[in-house]
Amino acid sequence: MARAFTPKVITANALLEGDVIYLTDDDQWSRELSKAELITDEAHAQLRLLDASAQVSEVVGAYLADAKAGPNGPEPTHFREEFRRTGPSNYAHGKQEAEANV
């Protein structure tokens, strides 16, 4: 039996900075996971991934990452995605740094 489809977001790295980005439902790339489009339909997910992967001069390595709905938007379900949306744990660099500067 095919496994049930779990919700996903589309994520990639930005071409110039290399940092983690997420596809929003209005076709923008956001630096924040909470702004990403949470995709619950498998066929839609594949289409969106095709669109995202075609943007070769903006993004690198687009893929579908598991996520779940949270009060402020999508949240990670795996620790790798948690680190990607936060930054490394040995320095306050990466996204956590950008947030601290807001």
Next chain:
Amino acid sequence: MYKYNDFDTAFVTERNAQFRAQVERRIDGSLTEDEFKPLRLMNGLYLQLHAYMLRVAVPYGSLNSAQMNTLALLAEKWDKGYGHFTTRQNIQYNWPKLSDVPDMLDALAEVGMHAIQTSGNTIRNVTSDHFAGAAADELEDPRPVAELIRQWSTDHPEFQFMGRKFKIAVGAATKDRAVLKAHDLAVRIVKNDAGETGYQILVGGGLGRTPMIGKVINDFLPRADLLPYIESVVSVWNQIGRRDNKYKARIKITVHEHGIDDIRARVDARFALIRPTFTGADQDLLAEIKTHFVAPIFRSGGIETYDVAYKADPVFRAWADTNLAEHRHADHAIVTISIKKHGATPGDASAEQMRVMADLAAKFGYDELRISHEQNVILPHVHKSDLPAMHAQLKEHGLGTANIGLISDIIACPGMDYCALATARAIPVAEQIATRFDELKLEHDIGNLQIKISGCINACGHHHVAHIGILGLDRAGVENYQITLGGDATWSAAIGERAGPGFAYDEIVPAVERIVGTYLEIRDNADETFLETFRRVGMAPFKAALYPEAIKKVA
């Protein structure tokens, strides 16, 4: 130090110009990522979890103060103010922007450095003994041979697109400080009974998914035969090595599947064919390279200031006892600067620290520095009378930690804090172990104990050859840490034995504490090291300490 000649400079300049154009074409969209990726990897540029990562080679770990200052400049100008020294004597920058990388490479070229062949399926940066040229126990300085191999392997047309990467290390001392037996190919400069020097060649070592200890393929190779012999080995493997499965592609598997005798026979046949094509130019080159590595003129003078400080200052004494090694000249010492302050990221140095180390090398150390595979920085030649002044400056910049060879001198790979291949974090585990044993004030009592941590099965953190090895895995979406005991990275190399089921992230530090506690209880005396104790008693007492519930169940 090897100095680039006109050819080297022109070659690197041209490569940098090519890469600059490739980056431009990637940014303007004329190259896709699939087209660009192999090009960037050839120039040491990876895309990691949060950013690009530029890996710069420090050939055989040797550099001068101008080069170290340039590494600092890169960290400050184009990165976040620090760099990470790796187990392959490279330095990694974790945050460069794609568009800045060509400028970084140009800055490196000005001091004779580059990032070529720090990635991809090529012959990688040649590594060596970090005490090379200074150690009391070495036959000769191994670096000219390492440089010869570096020049031969750089852009070698036959070896640019192999089945997998190939790592070579060179040593020339009684003690192995370069993990020779864990390399695809190791060259050991040795002396035979007739008093001639030659090379002992080992092949098929490696860590990763299937760890293997290198085997001797040639016990004594005449000096003039080195390059044709290595070329034969790489060539044989390049032909018969497996390309169907990435995990079986390294030469360790080829040696394992064919047997060392079969490989030796094939290498000999290949060697007979290509040896005549080496007509001595390589030997002329080696002779020329040797002139770059003439030892400095060591200054003489009394060492009273050292003796006085050693007696009077307990902090200096503790540092001298752990961080100094015997130099071939009795009035000099080899200084290992720990870049593993308790609680800090192993192998990271800030731009400021790099500059301090460069200045100290210029002032006290004949302008020489080395990077060790253990992720520390070495000043190979320091007159003992200069040590107290040097130590005072090191302390001011967080570089005075007295922990070389102790439990907090941990090797850790970047793990899931940076590495895209990681299955778990390594750095915070190292930080917490170091902090914990510093609190316990036990580490000098524990003595020599090597902990090495990898964030995935690729084993960049050398966990297999650690006294206590830690491997971070992803078990059903949770970080889990497997422990191995009894590994050895020296000439008596051994692969550590798995202790049992892994531990959760918050259980791993207490688990290490139980292992160490057990060792302290059962060691014969304070001089018996952890590894000696393990070899005497085996796994059982450590297992009992790690898994008390399992013992209870059986009882």
